[in-house]
Amino acid sequence: MRTEKDSMGERQLPDDVYYGIQTLRATENFPISGIKPLPTYVDACILIKKAAAIAHGKLNCIPQDVSGAIVQAADEILKGKLRDQFVVDIYQAGAGTSHHMNVNEVLANRALEILGDAKGNYQRVNPNDHVNYGQSTNDVIPTAIRLGSLLALEHTLYPALKATISTLEEKATEFQDIVKSGRTHLQDAVPVRLGETFRAWAQIYRDHLHRLETAAKDLQQLGIGGSATGTGLNTHPQYREEVVNHLSEFMGVSLSSAPHLMAAMQSLSPFVNVSGALRNIAQDCVKISHDLRLMDSGPKTGLKEIELPPVQPGSSIMPGKYNPVIAEMTSMVSFQVMGYDSAIALAAQGGQLELNVMMPLVAYDLIHSIEILGNTLQTLTDRCLKEIQPRRDRCQNYAEASLALVTALNPHIGYLNAAALAKESLETGKSLRELVLEKNLMTEEALAQVLNLEDMSQQQ
Known part of the structure; x- marks a missing residue:
């Protein structure tokens, strides 16, 4: 076990975990869903921390060796390491401070290891002062x-x-x-x-x-x-x-x-x-x-x-x-x-x-x-x-049997006559073709042209 300290006091954590005291408090405060942050969301947070570390190292806001260690830790996580260390429930402190500190603490502790120091010894690499330099959850x-x-x-x-x-x-x-x-x-x-x-x-x-x-x-x-x-x-x-x-x-x-x-x-x-x-x-x-x-x-x-x-x-x-x-x-x-x-x-x-x-x-x-x-x-x-x-076969049968084919007859026999044909077809079981020819409403040749399924279904 190791002892870490924050503004609220001291707590002990297993020495093999990379998150710190603020993450521990968050896991105790929010036992809500058991759902952990999405890997893609973790990647996005790590990319921000990597970019910030590079920028702050270049601008001499944090020591060069600390910048390099944070970047190396970020790259390791992006390649799949330490993914089980992001443990805060998705329903958590407003704005996301709990998850944010989880990210800061994991990066800080891995950076400390890279520099040959012990996890939790935040004098050299601090989650807030170095990993989070110039940043806010907000x-x-x-x-x-x-x-x-x-x-x-x-x-x-x-x-x-x-x-x-x-x-x-x-x-x-x-x-x-x-x-x-x-x-x-x-x-x-x-x-x-x-x-x-x-x-x-x-x-x-x-x-x-x-x-x-x-x-x-x-x-x-x-x-x-x-x-x-x-x-x-x-x-x-x-x-x-x-x-x-x-x-x-x-x-x-x-x-x-x-x-x-x-x-x-x-x-x-x-x-x-x-x-x-x-x-x-x-x-x-x-x-x-x-x-x-x-x-x-x-x-x-x-x-x-x-x-x-x-x-x-x-x-x-x-x-x-x-x-x-x-x-x-x-x-x-x-x-x-x-x-x-x-x-x-x-x-x-x-x-x-x-x-x-x-x-x-x-x-x-x-x-x-x-x-x-x-x-x-x-x-x-x-x-x-x-x-x-x-x-x-099904498509063809339904197309030929559809009463809506009568729509194509509208310009030739009128809407009301066409509606009467549809009703009679439904009642008698006779096809529209049979009824049109039976009533001498159109010639067989003209009817075949009007009720051509291929032409009717073609995009105009």
């Missing part, structure tokens, strides 16, 4: 949320959205010659191409990708350097520019300093904007996953216009049953993303005066939304969309 955490969200977008959601769009376009081309019945209000509508159904979905996701990329541009403006209230107290005049430049290099993204640091600290609107774009994607994910389930319904008593790939047995009691489980999972994750969006919106209005203290909630909910939505779309693409097979 500018570090909102910056970490921005960076963590950008990392999650680049590594998870953007690639998944692009893969989904590409696969849907491929299926659209593959299915372009298949005519099926359209449906509005879940009732018969005029024919459509199965390929165009998939192409429409591709366009929906393409539009969402554009909206998300536009919303995410706000995340590239950083409030780091604002210190406690946005005034930059205790920061070197060149620090802000230096740290932003280093972070841009680490991220591979063009970052900039926010035009007003106090505004960047107080308002969480960039996170609400991105979350809204995620909610928007999730809503269409639900719609499309429900469409897939309806079109695959059956196999004997449903639509069964397409076949989703069976990926696991579907029932514990009914043999031979296969359920659209990937589509079902997609809806569940989408509902969770929508719930997170509501929580983020509430948290964003929960600040007062110079700070919004609800940032830990936003940090988890926003980054988690991005990552689970990205993982979901990638899974939907790989384990469902790529292997969808059409049921050409």
